Amino acid sequence: KQEVTQIPAALSVPEGENLVLNCSFTDSAIYNLQWFRQDPGKGLTSLLLIQSSQREQTSGRLNASLDKSSGRSTLYIAASQPGDSATYLCAVTRAGGSEKLVFGKGTKLTVNP
Amino acid sequence: GAGVSQTPSNKVTEKGKYVELRCDPISGHTALYWYRQSLGQGPEFLIYFQGTGAADDSGLPNDRFFAVRPEGSVSTLKIQRTERGDSAVYLCASSSPGGRTKQFFGPGTRLTVL
Numbered sequence: 001k002q003e004v005t006q007i008p009a010a011l012s013v014p015e016g017e018n019l020v021l022n023c024s025f026t027d028s029a030i031y032n033l034q035w036f037r038q039d040p041g042k043g044l045t046s047l048l049l050i051q052s053s054q055r056e057q058t059s060g061r062l063n064a065s066l067d068k069s070s071g072r073s074t075l076y077i078a079a080s081q082p083g084d085s086a087t088y089l090c091a092v093t094r095a096g097g098s099e100k101l102v103f104g105k106g107t108k109l110t111v112n113p
Numbered sequence: 114g115a116g117v118s119q120t121p122s123n124k125v126t127e128k129g130k131y132v133e134l135r136c137d138p139i140s141g142h143t144a145l146y147w148y149r150q151s152l153g154q155g156p157e158f159l160i161y162f163q164g165t166g167a168a169d170d171s172g173l174p175n176d177r178f179f180a181v182r183p184e185g186s187v188s189t190l191k192i193q194r195t196e197r198g199d200s201a202v203y204l205c206a207s208s209s210p211g212g213r214t215k216q217f218f219g220p221g222t223r224l225t226v227l
Contacts, residue, residue: 004155034215043117043204043218044156089155098169099144099208101216103155 002027006090006104013080014112021075021107023090028071030092034101035064035075038087047088048075052095080111115139117219119205125225126195134190134222138207145188146206146216147180156204162188195226 003026013019023033032051036044048057048064050073056065063076073090087108091101118137126132138145144163148156158172162182170180177195182188192199202223206216 036218043220044206046215046217049215091155098161098171100146100158100161100169100172101148101156102158103148105153105155 002092002094002102004090004092004102004104006107008107009105010108010110012110012112015080015082017080018076018078019080019109021077021088021109023073023075023104025071025092027094028068029095030068031095033066033073033090033092035073036089036091038089038106044089082111082113084111085109117205117207117217119219119222121222122220123223123225125227127227128195128197130195132192132195132224134203134224136188136190136205136219138186138188138205139217141209142207142217143185143210144208145182146208147188147190148204148206150202150204150221159190197226200224200226
């Protein structure tokens with residue numbers, strides 16, 4: 001059974017700092033991995049999707065990397081801003097299986113002005 | 114052309130009652146997913162539709178939970194004999210044809226069972 005773990009559970013940084021969020025998964029037979037952002041009381045917003053054949057994806061100040069063989073992904077946020085404060089979730093889909101997403105519990109990020 | 118919508122946004126019910134939660138996916142999206150999120154947890158998969166049929170219902174916790182998508186668009190999640198443990202945010206997502214594309218989530222329905 002696939003298990004997704006995110007470390008740390010919470011992170012507080014000053015504005016302008018670069019930061020890294022970590023995601024690990026137990027079964028490397030994934031099809032793709034997605035990073036989401038969730039604001040309090042809101043649904044999820046997809047940030048980046050990495051196919052299993054890819055190593056990284058970039059969107060603006062965000063860069064996500066994937067090391068499938070070691071079961072790890074990182075989300076790098078450059079020059080953090082208070083508006084980046086949210087919970088960040090990673091999720092994977094299984095290769096050859098259902099399209100369902102298996103989520104981690106998320107990392108709650110606070111960027112202080 | 115809007116995103117995924119869910120109604121109601123909040124539902125308070127009493128233990129033992131029946132509830133229906135509705136999801137309107139993005140137009141043209143053939144895949145529709147239901148997830149449940151408890152406080153402090155990531156979303157947990159419930160069921161996934163491809164068109165009108167349930168392609169994977171392995172996440173439904175028991176036979177009190179049922180979901181339909183009769184015309185391949187709107188979906189309804191139905192919970193019978195609600196229990197306090199059913200309290201959670203129920204999230205719906207949809208994705209475009211082609212398989213394993215980005216899933217777009219709705220704002221969720223917060224269900225509280227008293």
